[in-house]
Amino acid sequence: xxxxxxxxIGDTMAYPDAxxxxxxxxxxxxxxxxxxxxxxxxxxxxxxxxxxxxxDLTAEMVASGAWKEKSFKPYNFAALGAKHASGALHxxxxxxHEFRNIFFEMGFxxxxxxx
Numbered sequence: 001x002x003x004x005x006x007x008x009i010g011d012t013m014a015y016p017d018a019x020x021x022x023x024x025x026x027x028x029x030x031x032x033x034x035x036x037x038x039x040x041x042x043x044x045x046x047x048x049x050x051x052x053x054x055x056d057l058t059a060e061m062v063a064s065g066a067w068k069e070k071s072f073k074p075y076n077f078a079a080l081g082a083k084h085a086s087g088a089l090h091x092x093x094x095x096x097h098e099f100r101n102i103f104f105e106m107g108f109x110x111x112x113x114x115x
Contacts, residue, residue: 002029 005020009030015021024030053073061067
């Protein structure tokens with residue numbers, strides 16, 4: 001009976017009854033192994049040489065008609081732009097900020113002025 005169970009597991013890589021499978025594992029007749037495999041196929045843009053896609057349409061391409069044979073890189077309109085450095089504080093505001101920090105270090109606090 002155990003021989004038929006092991007043969008079924010060897011053929012199908014599974015067994016319908018989990019209780020019997022657990023028993024076979026306890027008896028160390030079956031070992032669970034994880035198998036990872038990959039399947040690789042040629043994609044739609046498969047080529048033996050790397051094709052450089054054009055990023056800009058130039059006036060020369062339009063004039064000569066070469067743009068018809070070129071492949072263009074798609075635009076990413078959702079891309080975020082480069083962050084710009086913000087401006088600096090005015091010199092008088094810098095002095096005011098330094099005085100404010102000095103008073104805070106001495107133990108002073110700000111009063112709420114919105115009332």
